[in-house]
Amino acid sequence: MKRVYNSRKRILVTGGAGFLGSHLCDRLLESGAEVLCVDNLFTGTKRNIEHLLTHPRFEFMRHDVTIPLYVEVDEIYNLACPASPIHYQHDPVQTTKTSVHGAINMLGLATRLKCPILQASTSEVYGDALTSPQSEGYWGNVNPIGIRSCYDEGKRCAETLFFDYHRQHALPIKVVRIFNTYGPRMHPQDGRVVSNFIRQALLDEDITIFGDGSQTRSFCYVDELVEGLIRMMNSDPEIIGPINLGNPHESTVLELAELIVQLTGSRSKLVRRELPSDDPVQRCPDIKLAKEHLNWTPKVELSDGVMRTIEYFRDLIGSAAPHEVS
Numbered sequence: 001m002k003r004v005y006n007s008r009k010r011i012l013v014t015g016g017a018g019f020l021g022s023h024l025c026d027r028l029l030e031s032g033a034e035v036l037c038v039d040n041l042f043t044g045t046k047r048n049i050e051h052l053l054t055h056p057r058f059e060f061m062r063h064d065v066t067i068p069l070y071v072e073v074d075e076i077y078n079l080a081c082p083a084s085p086i087h088y089q090h091d092p093v094q095t096t097k098t099s100v101h102g103a104i105n106m107l108g109l110a111t112r113l114k115c116p117i118l119q120a121s122t123s124e125v126y127g128d129a130l131t132s133p134q135s136e137g138y139w140g141n142v143n144p145i146g147i148r149s150c151y152d153e154g155k156r157c158a159e160t161l162f163f164d165y166h167r168q169h170a171l172p173i174k175v176v177r178i179f180n181t182y183g184p185r186m187h188p189q190d191g192r193v194v195s196n197f198i199r200q201a202l203l204d205e206d207i208t209i210f211g212d213g214s215q216t217r218s219f220c221y222v223d224e225l226v227e228g229l230i231r232m233m234n235s236d237p238e239i240i241g242p243i244n245l246g247n248p249h250e251s252t253v254l255e256l257a258e259l260i261v262q263l264t265g266s267r268s269k270l271v272r273r274e275l276p277s278d279d280p281v282q283r284c285p286d287i288k289l290a291k292e293h294l295n296w297t298p299k300v301e302l303s304d305g306v307m308r309t310i311e312y313f314r315d316l317i318g319s320a321a322p323h324e325v326s
């Protein structure tokens, strides 16, 4: 039921206690909205939203999106899903359930409320891409039965569901494909390359290069990514996506390691480890559509964004219990 006395937008962010979700909650609150953050704290943490818990327009609900949810909101950002390979491979069946059953429940909710819903999809839908840069028209090269499939195929199925709800129920949808994003509030134990290398460098531990380090990724700073999400939600209704969001500046994993060693002044050595299976060789977004429809272009230099992330990790390592970071 719509509330009688409140004209403020009430926005649901699933996965709102995670890395991207918590920054999104910050930005939506700054814009004057009410925010309902729904998260089961599987990979997210209360530390990410601690500063919001007493905010009068913020509400936290511990809930698993694979279970139906009945709330009243005006917009939905669906971010709930573990995103780092070690997290999504920890319980792969649950990962698929979160992507698929979670999407069905959030789409059911949006259909009942007739409200716009944005899906945080991923560059992983392109798999080990055979073309670069990857544009939205590329259908991908995904292994359906490998160790990354629970995430890749779960996210692909979620996209299918979004488009079928749009066609079948005229639901206003928005689908963005997010490329590797980094910044403060990444989990120090999530095993992602930026967080791993910074933590290892700050602790003077070996920096683990998987394979020969020649594989590429394109890294987007979190504030810019969140700006892209909000612009997508507020874009014209006919803009439904999928639209790539990411920074087209491509680096090899080895270049990233060298940059982090240099910026931290670390004594760490680079060591080789086996390349995990199905690890994509090259990842670079074509962001023509984001530029054209959202007027969105990331500008933060990798060294600047990495420096800000290093500062966050320095504080975290300084204040955290040892088991939380090492």
Ligand code: NAD
Binding pocket: 014, 015, 016, 017, 018, 019, 020, 021, 038, 039, 040, 041, 042, 043, 044, 045, 063, 064, 065, 066, 078, 079, 080, 081, 082, 083, 084, 087, 098, 102, 120, 121, 122, 123, 177, 178, 179, 180, 181, 182
């Ligand atoms: P994250 O792990 O920090 O955040 C995900 C959040 O979802 C966590 O707070 C977690 O507790 C919550 N969650 C997981 N399963 C849930 C469930 N069943 N019910 C309720 N909450 C659940 O990851 P992130 O980097 O913030 O990613 C957020 C979203 O963006 C994910 O959907 C991810 O697939 C997508 N994405 C992120 C990146 C990136 O580089 N960060 C790239 C592509 C796509």
Ligand code: UDP
Binding pocket: 067, 068, 069, 070, 071, 104, 105, 106, 107, 108, 109, 110, 111, 112
């Ligand atoms: N759903 C929900 N909240 C709502 C409305 C629906 O969680 O406010 C769930 C509902 O439990 C169902 C799913 O969303 O499992 C899909 O709903 P839909 O109406 O599309 O299909 P159906 O109810 O026919 O399965």
Ligand code: UDP
Binding pocket: 084, 085, 180, 191, 192, 193, 194, 196, 197, 208, 209, 210, 211, 215, 217, 253, 275, 276, 279, 280
């Ligand atoms: N990687 C690495 N060392 C690490 C963690 C990751 O060399 O300690 C590599 C990984 O093999 C991949 C790239 O860095 O090629 C990005 O990995 P991440 O897990 O951050 O994201 P994704 O593979 O999902 O893009």
